[in-house]
């Protein structure tokens with residue numbers, strides 16, 4: 262069986278409201294093993310997995326998620342997410358400089374929380390085999 266890393270467990274607990282968003286985000290960013298690239302890749306995979314529409318990865322829930330990211334809408338990552346189709350905006354995020362990293366992680370964590378919550382309330386509602394949806 263796949264064993265989640267501590268980081269993955271924190272991400273899923275944040276999505277499932279078992280850890281509040283802001284303290285959860287701090288836990289991820291202050292982890293001594295924090296690595297932007299790895300966290301970025303994990304969150305990107307989680308988001309794409311959580312969005313049911315696999316052609317453009319664009320749904321009402323996704324749009325609602327990017328509109329409600331708890332950061333100033335003028336920040337570059339938010340502007341990119343709103344301006345470009347999902348996959349293209351994620352490529353653009355990956356190219357941003359280090360002073361944007363925290364804003365990118367905040368944005369992606371938020372998008373995952375919203376899209377995963379939608380998935381748990383719909384597709385997963387009557388039971389699913391996703392072990393990460395069975396956290397205590």
Ligand SMILES: [Zn+2]
Nearest residue numbers: 385389391394
């Ligand atoms: Zn599930």
